[in-house]
Amino acid sequence: MPKFGFDSKDSxxxxxxxxxMSLREVVMFPRSIVPLFVGREASVKAIESALANFDKKIFLVTQRAPEKEKPEPGDLYEVGTVSKILQMLRLPDGTIKVLFEGLYRGRWDPTTNVVSPEDEYSMARVERIPEQTAEGSEADALVRAVHEGLDxxxxxxSKVAPEAVSAMSGINEPGQLADSIMPHLRVDFRQKQEVLETLPPHERLERTYEMLLGEVEIATxxxxxxxxxxxxxxxxxxDYYLNEQIKAINKEMGREDDPVAEAAELEERLGKKKMSDENRERVMREVKKLRTMQPSSAxxxxxxxxxxxxxxxxxxxxKQxxxxxDKARTILDEDHFGLEKPKERILEYLAVQNLVETIKGPILCLVGxxxxxxxxxARSIARATEREFVRLSLGGVRDEAEIRGHRRTYVGALPGKIIQSLRRCSFNNPVLCLDEVDKMSTDFRGDPSSALLEVLDPEQNATFNDHYLDLDYDxxxxxxxxxxxxxxxIPLPLQDRMEIIRLPGYLETEKREIGRRFLLPKQLEQHGLAMENLDLPDDALVEVIRTYTREAGVRNLEREIASICRKTAMRIVEADDKQMQVALNASGLEDFLGIPRFRHGEREKAPGVGVSTGLAWTQMGGELLMVETALMPGKGKVVITGKLGDVMQESAKAAISYIRSRSDLFGLKRDFHQDVDIHVHVPEGATPKDGPSAGITLATSVVSALLNIPVRHDLAMTGxxxxxxSVLPIGGLREKLLAAHRGRIKTVLIPKDNEKDLRDVPQEIKDDLTILPMENMDEVLEQALVCESADAIFCGRGKSAEPIANLLLKEPQLERPH
Structure with missing residues (x-):
């Protein structure tokens, strides 16, 4: 807000x-509107601050030395113009175009300038210079002379618009007339600064009139x-036409390039292209322009x-x-083990293509x-369909022009990556793999995921328009x-354009087969080894999978196999015997791979009180999730730790509220929570955890601690x-059951509503696990807690050895309702 003070005369x-903001070779005058291009960071920050906090007002002052990139306060003139920002436009090259309107003159003291808190731009305490008036016959005569000079x-x-001249001719106040004329004069900025600092209107207009007459003479x-x-x-x-004839003769003799001949060659190539008449006509106009242009011109x-x-x-x-x-199925089976759903979808597409002559290219999204x-x-699909394969990574793409291209008005403009990829493959029906579509981001340069909507929409991509080509491409x-x-x-509109196929992860048996069929031969070849040099039996390979990797895919498995191959190569070279065979068994893996990194599964070794096993979904696949509950004498405080997200914290609170609401049925005192502190912890605290599927796991852990009844260590649950x-359904059931299988879990409790999802679970998993659907928490507790009967859980009939639990239990009064 403005601040007011008083001078020595109390005025x-x-x-x-x-x-x-400092200006280079530009002087801003009051009552003038000037557009400026701003690129310096400090200037941009000053403009943004003016727009946000100072009612669009900013103080513009000119530099004494324009070449200085970061001027000091002493490098700026003391008189400038308080201006208002009328409009701001951000340009693609990072600069901004700002339209300023000068308001009034201002003076500042370079020794008392204020630096912004961010130290990115300067603030100035500006004294408003009042506008003086000029009256009298001499001022009127000078105004009339200036009006004649304006004509x-x-x-x-011709560069000054007639409307501007008419507007200036209608001004009769000397100071205002001088300020309006100065921005249109092409004089040195130092002379303009002198006029800006001239306060008497008569003197200012007289100096302006002198420069105006000089401009008229120069223009003449x-x-x-x-x-x-x-x-x-x-x-x-x-002479020009004769020189052109000489150039034509030289070109006929092959001495230099001939634009006419090149244009004829381009027209011939254009005639062979299978494009629409509209596109052909537009390109032909561009080719004709080349005939009349000099090859040396930009x-x-x-x-x-x-x-x-x-x-x-x-x-x-x-491409035909x-x-x-049958051939396509063979190729897919050769390249990949498992992945039945993607294979089935590709074979369906090929079957339809054999029946229909023309079919729109499918758009699949492989998620896993x-x-x-x-x-x-995706590479195997290209091989199976005999198409060209093009891979395009979208990870980290933030600029919309990467997809749609740059307009030709920009220097160095190029088409987008889609068009560039098609140019490389030479055919219009390749398999185009867009990798990491979920890793795109958005900033001021646009939203590339929105640009993909047209590319991945079968109803729109027949007329895809790249900004550089400005032609419809199919x-x-x-x-x-x-x-x-x-x-x-991935934005929901983009997901709607694609057919989602999930690749949840591999079973242990599938990993073993992939390692045996694909990874081991590949690594042996890369390390210069033959199949006879390394004897890696199945039990050793399974041990590598179980104790040295923990992943849904096989990338780390390939690294471990590569490490085994390196150690094998070292032993062969040391023995100087290329026919040597290195035999490896499960017990000898530590010599090759070191100490095992992971336990065989994550389940507990024995049932424990307050310790339950849940199932969680992560980007790496399914994982076992341990939940621990401890009771301590206290005043009813509930502590939840383990870096849990908002959803899991709400699940924990809901579980505790459920237990308190049924305290009578559990045989607990109604006010049991006032005597103890409950601490619920999920280990691996450095790993963020969230998701709506841990409610029954948390509730089971708390009930086990309160009743002092152990939880089965070979049982996991999700819901x-x-x-x-009530037990609500969850997502990611297949991945969670895979995690339970890897962790040697025997029994898994799932929500009743998730029974339908068991169709997507491999039969091998269902055969090894006992999967029990649950509708309510009572059923969960009966299965999870280690006790002789349900009466030991309900009505407080369990035997309590812990002192805290003994304090909580009351005399049995209620029978469990049936």
Whole structure:
């Protein structure tokens, strides 16, 4: 807000503190509107601060030395103009275009400037310079003389709009007239600064009139010079045409490039392209322009690059694909073990293609943890369909132009990555793999995921318009395959364009087969070994999978196999015997891979009080989730630790509220929570955990601690709980059951509503696990707690050995309702 003070004569002086921006070779005048391009970071910050905090007002002051990038306070003039920001536009190159309106003159003291808190721009305490008035016949005569000079100035200078001259001719106040004329004069900025610092209106207008007459004289001289140059050009026209004929003769003799011949060659290539008549006509107009342009000009190079890009694209060029279903199935099985759903979808597409001559390219999204083979299956699809394969990584892409291209008005403009990829493959129906579609981000340069909506929409991509080409290009024949680790970061409109196929992870048996069939032969070849050099039996390979890797995919497994191959190569080289065979068994893995990194599963070794095992879904696949509860004498405080997210914390609170609401049925005193502190902890506190599926696990752990009844160590559970004890359905069941299988869990409790999801679970998993559907918490406790009967859980009939639990139990009064 403005601040006011008083001078020595007690007359009011207006002071205001504003952001300050320095100008180079530009002087801002009051009552003038000037557009400026701003690129310096400090200036941009000052403008943003003015827009946000100072009612769009900013103090503009000119630098004494324009070459200084970061001027000091002493490098700036003391008189500037308080201005208002009318409009701001951000340009693609990072600069901004700002429209300023000068308000009034201001003076600041360079020794008392204020630095912003962020130390990014300066604030100035500006004293308003009051506008003086000029009256009298001499001032009127000077105004009339300036008006006459303005008429001559407008006739001699065509760059000044007639409307501007008319507007200035209507101003009769000397100071205001001088301020309005100065921005239109092409004089040195130092002279303009002198006029800005001239406060008496009569003197200021007199100095302006002097410069105005000089501008009129210069403009008249320029007009005469241009006329002479034009006459000289007409006289040299004949020489120009003769030189052009000589150039044509030289080109016919092969001495230099011929634009006419090049244009004819481009027209011939254009005639062979299978593009629409509209696109062909537009490109033909560009080719015709090349005939009249000099090859040495910059415009010729830009236009020639554009035409080359258009003609290098495979307009309508389709690679013939005639693949039998049996052959495609064989190829997919050779390259990948498992992954039945993606294989089935590809074979369905090939079957439809054999029946229908034209079919739009499908758009598949392979979603799964790292290392499960998303990109490699896209490569196998290209091989099975006999198409070209093009991979495009979208990880970290933030600029919309990476997808849609840059407009040709920008220097160094190029088409987007989609068009560039099609140019490389030479066919219009490749398999185009868009990797890491969930890793794109958004900033001021646009939203690339929104640009993908047109690319991945079968109803729109037949007329995809790249900004650089500015032509409709048909992408409907392209087989798009996108890959992602999760769907959460992919916008819902983009998900709607794609068919989602989940790759949850591999079973232990599948990993063993993948390691045996694919990874081991690959690593042996890369390390210069033969199959006879290494004897790795199945039990050793399974031990590597169990104790040295913990992942849904096989990437770490490949690294461990590579480590074994390196150790084998070392022993062969040391023995100097290339025929040597290294035999490896499960007990000898430590010599090759070191101490085992993971336990065989994560379950407890024996039942424990207050310790329950849950199942969680992560980007790496399913994981076992341990929950511990401890009771301590206290005053009813509940502590929840383990870096839990908001959803899991709410689940824990709901579980405790459920137990308190049923304290009578558990045989607990109604006010049991006032005598103890309950601490619920989920180990591995450095790992963030969240998700609506741990409610029954938390409730079981707390009930076990309160009743002093152990929880089965070979049982895991997943499901959300309500305050009434109902078990709600969850997601990611297949991944969670895989984690239970890896962790040697015997029994898994799942929500009743998730029974339908068991169809997606491999039969091998269902055979090894006892999967029990649960509808309410009572059923969960009966299965999870280690006790002789349900009466030991309900009505407080369990035997309590812990002192705290003994304090909580009351005499049995209620029978469990049936």
């Amino acid at each position: 009011p002086i207006d002071f205001v503190t504003l952001p300050m 001559s100035f407008g006739e001699a200078n 001289i320029e007009k005469r010079v241009k006329g002479r140059v034009k006459d000289q050009m007409e006289k040299n026209q004949r 415009e010729y190079t830009v236009l020639r690059n554009y035409v080359d890009w258009v003609l290098d694209l495979p307009w309508g060029e389709l 694909t005639n693949v039998a279903i 943890p790292p290392g499960v083979g998303k990109t490699s299956i 992408l409907s024949k392209v087989f798009f395959i996108t890959t992602a680790n999760t769907l959460e970061s 959300e709980i309500t305050l009434r004890g």
